[in-house]
Amino acid sequence: MASAIVPSLRLRPSFSYATSPSSSFSSSGDVKPRPAVILPGLGNNSGDYKKLEVTLSEYGVPAVVAAVSRLDWFRNAAGLVDPSYWRGTLRPRPVLDWYLKRIDDAVREANALAQGQGLSLIGHSAGGWLARVYMEEYGNSDISLLLTLGTPHLPPPRGQPGVIDQTRGLLYYVEEQCAKAVYTPELRYVCIAGRYIRGATLVNNADVSAGIDGGDAISELAIASNKTGDSQVSSGPSLRARFVGQGYKQVCGRADVWGDGVVPEVSAHLDGALNVTFDGVYHSPVGSEDETRPWYGSPAIVKDWIHHLLQ
Structure with missing residues (x-):
């Protein structure tokens, strides 16, 4: 079934905790939410997602x-x-067979809880595109939702000076061989990106205080990261923005773009998916802080995407 054209969304999260998760979302009747399988990103371990696991449990x-x-x-x-x-x-195979096996083990465990109602996959960073490989290799009949958090879905442009594909061809394989994203009643792709900081080129030819499309307001956390001692926004890109920009360049071919500090916004979205961007959201649970440096799995951010798991 063809996927409908779904508009992208851009959200500024609220940090109000006036309402508890259990009172905000309640399942109708005896219908229970689908179990979710969380897929760690590159360099992360299972323990990094313990707090996210607890947060999800608070929503049932x-x-x-x-x-x-x-x-x-x-x-x-x-x-x-x-x-x-x-x-x-x-x-991906055989070099990543070990990770695909870990996904399959987790899916089998979650299926025991699902009682035939299907599963949600939550892929963080590389876990998102590895989920697509898993679905291609193992099938997706049990999966109703793939929700990705800061996943670099798209390979870098070929032949770009100074750009080396960090996956050594893996993302080209995913783009060419894996099923395209869809948003249908049977299977929904939701791709979430973050705008934590805008990168900058090494040479000062871009204004870091301007949005990626020239008209968007800079996120509050990105402004904070570029303040000087007298509380004035710097007239040029910070050293940090230049450093982050070089990382973005290796992923999407450009340095002067918005991203979550690791993955550019433009790389984290897929044609055919419901694409969402959160302002002020950092890439990883490692180094995050729920109120001043929230990541995709911080409670204040989860409350704005949890409804996808409850549908």
């Missing part, structure tokens, strides 16, 4: 986190002996 959503340790990610070094790594044409 049982969650299973795929079992991943930080040391597990060193398994990816096996790709170094594959000639396709050096050609930039690496494929």
